Amino acid sequence: MSDSIQFSRNYSDKSTEQGFQFEFFCDRCSNGFRTSFRPYAIGKISSALGTASSLFGGVFSTAANASESVRSANWERAHDEAFVEAAKELRPQFMQCPRCSAWVCREKCWNTKKGLCKGCAPDLGVEMSAAQSSRSVEEVWAHAAMAEEDKKLGEENWRETIRASCPQCGAPQATNAKFCPECGAKLKSSEFCTGCGAKLVPGAKFCAECGQKAG
Ligand SMILES: [Zn+2]
Ligand SMILES: [Zn+2]
Ligand SMILES: [Zn+2]
Ligand SMILES: [Zn+2]
Numbered sequence: 001m002s003d004s005i006q007f008s009r010n011y012s013d014k015s016t017e018q019g020f021q022f023e024f025f026c027d028r029c030s031n032g033f034r035t036s037f038r039p040y041a042i043g044k045i046s047s048a049l050g051t052a053s054s055l056f057g058g059v060f061s062t063a064a065n066a067s068e069s070v071r072s073a074n075w076e077r078a079h080d081e082a083f084v085e086a087a088k089e090l091r092p093q094f095m096q097c098p099r100c101s102a103w104v105c106r107e108k109c110w111n112t113k114k115g116l117c118k119g120c121a122p123d124l125g126v127e128m129s130a131a132q133s134s135r136s137v138e139e140v141w142a143h144a145a146m147a148e149e150d151k152k153l154g155e156e157n158w159r160e161t162i163r164a165s166c167p168q169c170g171a172p173q174a175t176n177a178k179f180c181p182e183c184g185a186k187l188k189s190s191e192f193c194t195g196c197g198a199k200l201v202p203g204a205k206f207c208a209e210c211g212q213k214a215g
Contacts, residue, residue, distance in 0.1 A: 007091050008103040013083075017075070020082035024090050027102035028109040028119050033093050035086040040078055149175060163187045190214065 007024075012032075014021040019039040023032045094103050095110045097117035104110055104117040114121035165172050168185035178188050193200055195212030204214050 007087060007094060007096070010103065015079055015082070020079055020086070022083060022086040022090075024087075024094070026094070026105035026109055028104045028117060031105055031108065033090050033105070035089050038082050038085070040075060 008027070010027055011022055011024040014023055014034070017040070019037050021035055021037045023034045025032050093106055095106050095117070096103050097120055099116055099120045102117050102119065104119075109118050111118050111121040111123065162176055163173060166180035166182060166185050166187065169180060169183040171180055171182035173180070173187065179185065180187055191200060192198065193207035193210060193212050193214065195207060196210040198207055198209035200207060200214050206213055
């Protein structure tokens with residue numbers, strides 16, 4: 001395949017026995033540009049022979065086989081020529097970015113003003129709009145408030161012992177609840193003494209200040 005004219009490695013060969021067609025893709029947006037289908041003349045003769053030989057067998061098959069090797073050599077040559085033609089045909093639709101070397105489509109991905117691909121030099125309006133949206137999303141995250149029930153996960157609640165499951169029935173606790181929603185067992189010991197109001201040490205059975213039984 002002739003490399004001199006090849007402008008983009010990003011193409012697909014749609015050629016068949018019947019003819020040639022290539023599709024070149026933009027490195028940035030991946031849009032494909034197809035060449036018009038160029039029929040391969042000798043291909044038609046060969047496949048006519050092929051059809052005849054499969055219908056009648058024997059007599060025609062020798063002729064078909066003989067043309068096979070000639071055909072493939074001819075086809076290869078025609079294919080190479082068709083590729084060069086295809087590259088010439090579509091080359092004007094593409095530009096190569098001098099900064100990132102990508103071959104991009106002129107239509108959507110080329111910033112004519114800057115002479116760079118839009119990956120390297122985006123349209124400012126598009127970029128501003130995207131930046132603004134991204135900023136709005138940041139604001140949403142920064143100012144999001146906790147749901148009321150999740151506030152029980154707030155800082156002050158980490159000071160007390162949190163039970164992951166009920167000590168009585170073993171039910172896992174979905175929230176930082178005071179009582180087990182399954183059996184009603186008390187999950188938290190009261191923080192203050194009912195007798196003197198002193199702060200109780202977590203897990204204490206009696207108040208350290210007055211000896212009152214803790215809740
Ligand atoms: Zn493109
Ligand atoms: Zn670029
Ligand atoms: Zn329980
Ligand atoms: Zn007390």
